[in-house]
Amino acid sequence: MLEILKARLQQGYRTTRYPAGPAPDLPPRFAGRPAIDSGKCRQGCDRCAQVCPTRAIQFDLAARKLRLDSGRCLFCRECERACEPGAITFTREHRLASSTRQALVVTDRAALPPAGIDARLQRLLGRALRLRQVSAGGCNACEADTNVLGTVGWDLGRFGIQFVASPRHADGLLITGPVTENMRSALKETYHAVPAPKIVIAVGACAISGGPYADHVEVHNGAAAVVPVDLYVPGCPPHPLTILHALLAAIGVE
């Protein structure tokens, strides 16, 4: 018993003060929300699009503008390296979540996407959110960095957000993975087991667009192919801070 108390003293108080205080330090090489400056683009060189593993980058010929779909992006920075003039850069902005699929597409000087969910749904859910997590082909990275929010470092419970064991106890689903054919029916049934009104949050490039597995015959290119999605959280995987921002936005805290 004495040893346990001594250990408690040694470990100290380690919960982040975010969002009341500063956010935990992001690593110096962190790749956050991409930024685009089409003015610097050597139009027609196409190198960024050629190196992109998930066809996230397009050059809009009519408008002569670059467009980067952060819902497809793996944040591998290959485009940033390939683009000598620096038309594409990755900023340190961790707020990536969007309530619409369209707003995930980053263009020149694009504002942060809207991360709040439908106002009526948010009123009904109130300041508490119970989620059932379903991994449908996820690689365990999105799952792990969602799970970490429950540790003492983040203490998700203080916001009234909790992951529950049964969909019947949940207000909604947090889905990871590209939705494999082998998980399609289990995901659907889990969704139907959640009482309405319900919220669906798609976390990670796979759950938004299929990620690296996009267009495989074994997958369905993300959660939206099977259930309606209310909130998209880009990343491969998203940093825990990005996921936390999304969850707080869903309950109207951010």
Add this chain to the structure above:
Amino acid sequence: MSQTTSIAVHNGQAFATGDWGDLDVERFRSEVLNAVVKGGRIAALFAQPRGDGAFRLMAAVAQDSQSVLRVLATSVESEYPALAPLCPQAHWFEREIREQHGILPAGHPWLKPVRFPRRGGSGAAAVASPPPAVCGLADFFQMNGAEIHEVAVGPVHAGIIEPGHFRFQCQGETVYHLEISLGYQHRGVEAALAGGPNRRTIHYIETLAGDTTIGHAIAHCRAIESLSHTRVPPRAQVIRGIALELERVANHVGDLGALAGDVGFLPTMSYCGRIRGDVLNMTALLCGNRFGRGLVRPGGVAFDLDDPAVTELARRARTVAKDAAVAVNLLWNSPSVMGRFERTGSLAADLCRQIGLVGVPARASGIGHDVRQDFPFGIFRFAQIPVSTWDSGDVFGRAYVRWLEVQRSLAFVIDQLKALPPGAVLQPVGPLAPASSVITLAEGWRGEICHVAATDADSRFAWYKVVDPSFHNWFGLAIALRNQQISDFPLCNKSFNLSYCGHDL
């Protein structure tokens, strides 16, 4: 004419694809069985279409004491006499062969699909009996009798965890048999790797098992480097080694916390959950990503370390070592924890060998196999980490081996940071040698990772085979549950902590 000998290769040694040989089936079987009897372990056993309707059946048997892999092949059309009845290690591999290609390993006791893939086999037998259309929809091994009941769990579980289905045959609280049915995470990785390398290849590798990004990336990059005769700079080798050991520390610490949580011992659970995050943040210091995405690339690593980063990493490693020691040592001094850990889910060494277990579960049963020692690669050829074993084979053994490895890996990291070799970290990679094969092994935090690649005449991957340690070990978990209380399943499961996506590919 059939060749009559098989060759032996080192970990990561490229060889002409023709050198797999073409033994007759009986000779192939007897060579594999003999090698296993002499202490060999099947690292890979698989089939590939030959292009003429028949298949090549290939095996790589790891001979730990000699640090070589014996490679051998034979030709089969639609069936061959199964190895599994004489060699339980082959059991899961032969189920995969059946499901991927429709080849019948005749006499195999339980030819149930392992992944329920959408792309069925192409052989005559596959057309005659296609795999079931729905994942998990198949017969389960059943026990009959008064008061026998069956418990079905999954694919959607209670926690934040990947999907799989577990079917228990119980009488009262006692589990007599557990069958594990997977495949829910199947996303067609191996099929998509064929034809590469291309711009998606490394991302498939890094997400094969997302918590083993570094382990799989090292196995893959070593295959590419061997096939392209690329020399990885020493500085990159050290950074890879540091990243691999950080991955091990993060996951082992997380597992020790989760094991504490499963027996309701909250102090260690809370501290380890936080410490695991601290270690992931050390990996993020290397490359910006907590799982090491983007770090290991063919030819070396994509990010160098500057002096302030080296100092900071060493400082954090020492802090983690101290915090983890305080948190974890509480476990061994708490009778309520030890009462649940000891003699739960025991596996004897002989049984582990028979079913071919690798990694922590094997070492916890006294088997001193570790790829870092038996088939040293990269920095581990020059800097050895002592192999950690225990002899109890139970949950305690698997927990304690994790703790031994955490300490030794942290000591390694601190040591390596003291003397990083100077120089470049990335070497350009040329084209791959055509018509060549390579087998690479790496010791991931779960155990032996095996990649087998072969190029075609145009230097593209003709096929690419991945064996995650979980592929060997899921059956071990099922066996460990026999005669245990069903309430001990979460604890046993966590003590193995196997990968669903790494198995399902």
